[in-house]
Amino acid sequence: MSKPVVAIVGRPNVGKSTLFNVLAGERISIVKDTPGVTRDRIYADVSWLDKAFTLIDTGGIEPDSDDIILSQMREQAQIAIDTADVIMFITDVRQGLVDADEKVANMLRRSKKPVVLVVNKVDDFKKYMPDVYEFYNLGIGEPIPVSAASMLGIGDMLDEVIAHFPERNAEEEEDDRPKIAVIGKPNVGKSSLINKLTGEKRVIVSDIAGTTRDAIDTAVKYCGREYVFIDTAGLRRKSKIKEELERYSIIRAVTAVERADVVVIVIDATEGVTEQDAKIAGIAHDRGKGIIIAVNKWDAIEKNDKSVKEHSDRIRQVLSFMPYAEILFISAQTGQRLNKLYEMIDVVMANNSMRLATGVLNEIVAEAVAMQQPPSDKGKRLKIFYITQVSVKPPTFVVFVNDKKLMHFSYTRYIENRIRDAFGFRGTALRFIIRERKGES
Template sequence: MSKPVVAIVGRPNVGKSTLFNKLIGERLSIVDDTPGVTRDRIYGECEWDGRKFSIVDTGGIEPASSDVILSQMRSQAQLAIDAADVIVLVTDIRTGVVATDSDIAAMLLKSGRQVILCVNKCDTVGSPPPEFYEFYNLGLGDPIPVSSVHGHGTGDLLDLIVKDLPPEEEDKKEGELIKVAIIGKPNVGKSSLVNKISGEERCIVSDIAGTTRDAIDTTIENQYGRFTFIDTAGLRRKSKVEDSIEKYSVIRAQMAIERADVCVIMIDASVGFTDQDSKVAGLAHEAGKGCVIVVNKWDIIEKDDRTMIEYRKRLEEDFSFMSYAPMIFISAKTGQRLDRLFDLIKHVANANSMRIATGMLNDVLAQAVARVQPPTDKGRRLKIYYMTQATVKPPTFVCFVNSAQLFHFSYQRYLENRIRETFGLEGTPIRFIIRERGDK
């Protein structure tokens, strides 16, 4: 189910973003407009030789003094080691091998990951220049000459990437698992929640040293099913300086989100909502994941019978762009409502992967249109001919209409709500793809 992840690492300016863009081609995910959220283009989907995988560009290190670069590069590499199946180390033929390259190569080599060494900016076709051979000194095997700008060598690179991906069968066993990413600001209690859960439930895999990505996840089983909490290594390693670099914590969260079915968006009850909360929630929303808003540390709030209602109301305003997400008040410390949390996660995962038969969908459409007439403009009325579900995760509906322009956001919202109510689609974003056909 979850796609393998390929991470691109390397010094500033070696051409990582150029390579990334070349590899994903036009396949950049098209995201709808979410208020106030801009998504860095660090994640792309790629398909080569029948295999699908995600590529992450871990670039964007601020050029500063060289020792700062080295420490940032080390966190970048650590992120890749933790979370990627294949790592592409990009170097630059123009600068040759520099000390940082050797340092990072050694770190990657020690990790036991699949590492591919790419020598970029080999722009001339034919046999590579003599400088190319010094890259063998990095000890990562045969380097691949590439010109990201021209695209030379990228096919060979993709061949090697696909060869190094984990076998496809491994994906299958994840079928019945629900993958959960816990995301939120530092200190909201993410690791406390995982610790509490993994302490109380039967742990299937946890913290096993190894070279597969599973080692960073924690899988538990309980009466609600099997759940994998993603990237718990990143949560546990919190004291280390490396994860305190803001940029990496965002990339890390984003990688976890991409791999998840459901995102638990955690808010600290004693702090309340902040802009950063809306930012991470926005990432989960844009990625089309099931979402649950979890208000943690509820034990330390002084409450009366109105407190929760009022708190909920305020948060509903803050999270108005994901009004579909259920909200729950818990305590990772005392374990309050953790049962209910699993119940919700399961419910939301089901909604996120729900398939609705075309017939039923069009019945709902007909009723909705009869109840509230579609909008008109200059005497022309919106007609929605037909609707069908194209994909799940998230549920995505193709609507055939006479005019996309007439299909205003407010009417889309209305239809969305009708579909949600009818089919109990709680906790998942829904997407519409609009296809125009001329007036009949």
């Protein structure tokens, strides 16, 4: 089930990034081996009470003239309106209500999306409340006073945000058709791939009830099974600025990946794999989705008998954080190998939701430990007592050990590889949670 998406919009210097960082907490720095994505901090996973959501920062504006600020604010607001379930509009009590706030508020109001109006820098509620009330004039509801820097009022603000989350209806819960997000940089052929896949087989184009996204979902029947493709290529950006386009494609990718079971990352064979591809792929990896890398425009490449290997090696090198991903060379233009894509989606989905019996798992791990001794430190050796699978999508395992510090990253990777040798798990990430069992040496 997809998590709601909350987007932050606001003028320069109203404290958007301070607020983003407060909400994102320290958790964001955990993912060390995904290039690019976590450094840019465009999105973060946040949970409040029992609700989890994805927080998106729509972008920083640092121009010097009011006209540019306003046009960029509108651009940001549009991104938020296009992709978010709830929009947080941040204003600044010290600067008061300004013209740009009014104009953006009009856009947000017309969008009919839920907006939470946040008035930041209210370090002293008594002193600033009269100034906070001024923001009622925006006509988008009650202003919520907070201080991101002093962490005041954050709970009330989050209560308001989660109150707007769409109710999940039973129909959506039971929709067990495979959902496939097709993501990638602009112009790699995402739209033509979806058009070719859906071709004459297009059944319904619909927005799933309960989601307010505008991504177009296309259901397709193939060999008697129905698949839902989530297309992120629906909106055309007019932006000329490369960074803005990149940021936008990452934001779109986050919202699509959130809803998908399997993610098809489209790469342009004529261009080769790039840093931007790695950023977009990192989103699917962070989310533990099933992953297929589709190398498109393969028909346009001068090939010899080494081409596939050379291209695959290069992709593996740039996307080294996801060695498990499946690679398929296709052409959306000619339809080459597209039937293989459906087969691969089925395999990857099955692997992403595969459950292993605890007994079998422990046998594999016992064997692995016998073959390669666990690490030790200062005379103390790592002991693995027990391993069990706790969830799927992605398959997640809890490993009980005598001392967490001894479970080096490399040994976890070794255990993961042994499990993969035995069960395949092609196309899906595996997660390992290491727990200590006290009182046992």
